[in-house]
Amino acid sequence: MARIQLNNIAKSYGSVEVMRDINLTIEDGEFIVLVGPSGCGKSTLLRMIAGLEPISGGDFTVDGKRMNEVPPRDRDMAMVFQSYALYPHMDVARNMGFSLEIRKAPNEERTSKVALAAQTLGLTKLTERLPKQLSGGQRQRVAMGRAIVRDPSAFLFDEPLSNLDAALRVEMRLEIARLHQRLKATMIYVTHDQVEALTLADRIVVLNAGDIQQVGTPLELYDRPANKFVAQFIGSPTMNILEIEPGEGGIRLKNGAALSVGLPDGQKRASELGVRPEHLNIVAPDAAHLSGTAELVEHLGSDTNIHAHVPGIGQVLVREHGHFPLKTGEPVGIAVDLAKTHLFDPDGRRLAA
Amino acid sequence: MTAIDTAAPGNSRARPSFYFRYMVEPYLYIAPALILIALVMLVPLVIGISYAFQAVNLLRPFETGWVGFENFQALWSDRKFWLALTNTFWWTIGSIFFQFFLGLGLALLLNTQFYGKRIVQALVFLPWAVPTFLSALTWAWLFNPTIGPLPHWLAALGILSEPFNILGDPNLAMWGPVTANVWFGIPFFAITLLAALQSIPGELYEAAEIDGATAWQTFTKITLPFLAPMIAITVMLRTIWIANFADLIFVMTGGGPANSTQILSTYIFTTAFRKLEFGYASAIAVALLALLLLYAVILLVLRKKLVKI
């Protein structure tokens, strides 16, 4: 088990600094998801934790011991790669038991641990196959099996599901969640998929351009995003952002409409209003805060997405629950759930209400 | 926790710092190769260049010493040198021209599907595996009217007036080594160009087909531009290599008759090997090196201008 701490971690390639002052404490047994757009540094951070990438500055400690310079094999961490990285010339059983083989564990221990892991993952019948004889989902399981057999102090996942099709991805996500509940081990999981992040994480770390934007539980990120980046990154479909200026008893939208959103005391710096599509509703024109026309109506069955054009403001996305009978081109009135709006200052920071 | 990780991670045994190893490790991997190349090739290269400015002759060990540009002055007025230079030019152009076009044709053929492809590919590449001295001997024998069929065939076709050995005719002798060289060199171009052809994504051809391109258009608009970088580099390397390639001529004609097949590299070798005049041989080599460098620079500049990828 492991409590992992990152103190002022920095990463540079030559003279180019790509990451600085990364601070994060991961509690023992916690499931942490690092999420962010591609190129944000999430994989680099994971690889630094694994020891595959040198850390350029700061302290990386596990249970209080500084580990910056410890090679990967002595860090006692298991990693599941995006490409699975199964050894092509070894069968499933040997792949899973390879770490024990390297550590010269007794044969019986190896066999029994591999058998147990294979059973857990439903691979018992496949143990003698080579990776190339397996389907994508099965390979993914072997990769996880290889990590489980180690019984490591922490599991690292580098976008493990991104090569699977949608249905398998959901299935494996559940599998990983179950695994965490059973093993109660520290897990660090990198993904660019916010659904994976929201469903799996105890806490999510949102990264952008080498900086931690926010650390929090999924609901904290959803309800109180620290800034516009997090607000737009978490939640699907994406949050609407409307330009505003402070006005009489609240704010004024660009088309002149006034909304009575409580401005934090004395703060006149609010420049944008964020509101999630699910916090907008289609209503009769006289009860509406905004009115426009439905440009595109997407019927998803469980939900209906209405892309409305509001004159003077632009595109606004409304999400209604269930099937909503509306046709393209019809006029719509939109009501805003004023309690669930977010205000941002010109730097994109969220202004606390 | 298992028995495996009871050893505290990180401090189980004394070892150099992670970073230190990260920095040093690659050098350990390249060190053997690099040291050997430096000792066997680069140091002698420098020594070789210095020889060009010395009189080094094993037969006259007491006349050794620095002579400045004397070797090069001798070179300038050496009729054999200029003859060898002209011959080098024709030898290289003739060889590379046929090697390249026949090699390209073969690569294009091998990039299609046909019956027995694996065995055909192994067979047509075979000349490359034939030791050069043996290729040289074989072709010399083939051109010999006593035991070879070629003079008789050429005579029957009316190319030769009577079946004689063209290797003995100063006007025709160069064709002998060139033919052998073409035979020996086609596989090189075929292999490298085939590898390049196989890395062209198949979708490009499909897209071109959907766009209605003819076979010729596909070739000139897709295949050639993709091959261009590989063509430029292989032709350059190969030209240099052929200009330096003395084995075939040395075995087939020894530079004769009447120096009609003497190229610079055979001249270097015979000067060093037979006369043991290392200084003069090095001066010729330096001249050849300078010419080849000039050629490489010109080609690289042209490539930058012509090749867009």
Next chain:
Amino acid sequence: MSALRRSTPLAVTGKYLALAFYVGFALFPLYWLAKIAITPDKLIYTEGTALFPSKVTFENFETVLVATDFLAYFKNSLIVSLGTAAITTCFAAAAGYAFSRFDFRGKRLVIALMLITQMFPLLMIIAPIYKIVAAIGLLNSLTSLIIVYTAFNIPFATFLMQSFFDGIPKDLEEAGMIDGCTRFEALRKIIMPLTLPGLGATLGFVFTAAWSELLFALMLINSNDTMTFPVGLLTFVSKFSVDWGQMMAAGVLALVPSCLFFIFIQRYLVQGLTSGAVKG
């Protein structure tokens, strides 16, 4: 393969004719070599230019093997070529691995140095090498040939090995390192088994090159005991300049090892040069 879809019977015939031309051109000289070797002495002149001998004999082979130094040359060449191939492949694999997996200071310089060695006339260093080898008393030794050939072949072999390593995902050895290997262990247990075709191709390529080198061998060796094949055969030619059958028989025998090697490796050679074709 789109070319096939469009092809007419005429084009197909043309293609097979062209292939037949290439195969014929490639094989005819070798066929001729073998033909003279199995023609009885008496018929060499009378049937010198006939396509098939009317009688076949293996006497020439017997004479070459028994009555000449052929076997000694063969053994010397085998030692030199195998030694060169083994050492070169080891060194080139290590260097190719470093090029493929590390970014290190001076990498471009090292690559440039290796390219330069491919550009200058090797004959340029024949004189200095002769003097150096003579100075350390290694003339007429197979060791000096192995060292010199190894150095000559390392640059190309390194680039070849690098392209094979490039085709193997980096993830694999990282997974190995996380599983408890040192980098070297990961290289040995995971990467090497996957590079076997590449190692084979490099080994074969270098073997062939060392097997046929003539000029340096000619320069550095002049004792009959340590002559390699090319040198031996050349002296052989001038010694027995009339006995065509025996020379051709010796030639055929000289061909066998390198051709065997080559037929085995040529597929991997194309593969190795095709970028990223070797997926794990």
